[in-house]
Amino acid sequence: MRETFEFRIAEDRARRFLAPDLGVPLSDILRKVVLPGDDPRVQEIGDIQRAQRKKGELFFTYWHIHRKYTAEELQSAELLDLIIRAYFEPPGSMCGTEYDDAAACKHCGADAPLKTELILNTKRIPKSKDIAQSIAGEVVVSSRFVAAFKEHGLRGAEFRPVFHNGRKGPQPSEWYRPVFTSKPLKLDAKTVAGNNPFDLDERGEFRCPKRHMAGLNQISELYLKRASHDGSDLCITDKYFGCRRGELRPERRLLISPKLREVLEGMNAKGFILEVAHLV
Ligand SMILES: [Zn+2]
Numbered sequence: 001m002r003e004t005f006e007f008r009i010a011e012d013r014a015r016r017f018l019a020p021d022l023g024v025p026l027s028d029i030l031r032k033v034v035l036p037g038d039d040p041r042v043q044e045i046g047d048i049q050r051a052q053r054k055k056g057e058l059f060f061t062y063w064h065i066h067r068k069y070t071a072e073e074l075q076s077a078e079l080l081d082l083i084i085r086a087y088f089e090p091p092g093s094m095c096g097t098e099y100d101d102a103a104a105c106k107h108c109g110a111d112a113p114l115k116t117e118l119i120l121n122t123k124r125i126p127k128s129k130d131i132a133q134s135i136a137g138e139v140v141v142s143s144r145f146v147a148a149f150k151e152h153g154l155r156g157a158e159f160r161p162v163f164h165n166g167r168k169g170p171q172p173s174e175w176y177r178p179v180f181t182s183k184p185l186k187l188d189a190k191t192v193a194g195n196n197p198f199d200l201d202e203r204g205e206f207r208c209p210k211r212h213m214a215g216l217n218q219i220s221e222l223y224l225k226r227a228s229h230d231g232s233d234l235c236i237t238d239k240y241f242g243c244r245r246g247e248l249r250p251e252r253r254l255l256i257s258p259k260l261r262e263v264l265e266g267m268n269a270k271g272f273i274l275e276v277a278h279l280v
Helices: 011-017 040-054 071-076 143-151 258-266
Strands: 002-010 030-036 060-068 079-084 131-133 139-142 157-166 169-180 213-215 234-241 251-256 272-279
Touching (some): 002 040, 011 030, 030 040, 079 131, 139 143, 143 157, 143 169, 143 258, 169 234, 251 258
Parallel strands (some): 213 234
Antiparallel strands (some): 002 060, 079 251, 079 272, 139 169
């Protein structure tokens, strides 16, 4: 696996702290820096970020960790983290979907059950994708996805119809939402989560006394307790990532079996990337 760190840094700040030839300009005011994970400059950027933060300022304004795997690494993985890369707006709550927020965790807002079916403006879901999500973590899959899942006798979820918010009220659509029947996978403490790679939220700002939340962002690959895996092909983590704010809702991570990976690859499914997840 090859890990690279991407940072975006305001040009005036980049000029103060970094070599002029490090990274590429995205505009007159923003610079993009991409470095291999083991490059000492990653830690230097981390040190600058920490020092700036103490002064109440930021150094980078965006970060992302890219992981690239060999075909063999993906092939031999026992479980894969399916990371959705197709998004749509608006979220369900703006299309007639109702949540029972009173039943959600009072501390972190996780676990609010749906009070209605999932109603969306399904015309806004990218048509060419087989899986997509809203900023509220509402995951939808295509009818193609559902058909392939059933045809191959895969286990771990049932699929409920998603409704389109039409002029005459909710109408059936081509999309489905997974309802998980698999046992949630217990996240192992080896999984690193936090605000960014250099701020693991020691103050617990994005964690919950009832321990629903892993943290604001996933930073490492996922590590899951082997004993909690019931052998399903489509699973979710027990813990959530993200936060409850405005339309944002905490989200669980999706995991798939090698068998489901093969099925998705066979149908050339779109809308996601895969990372290796580890059973420990
Ligand atoms: Zn909670």
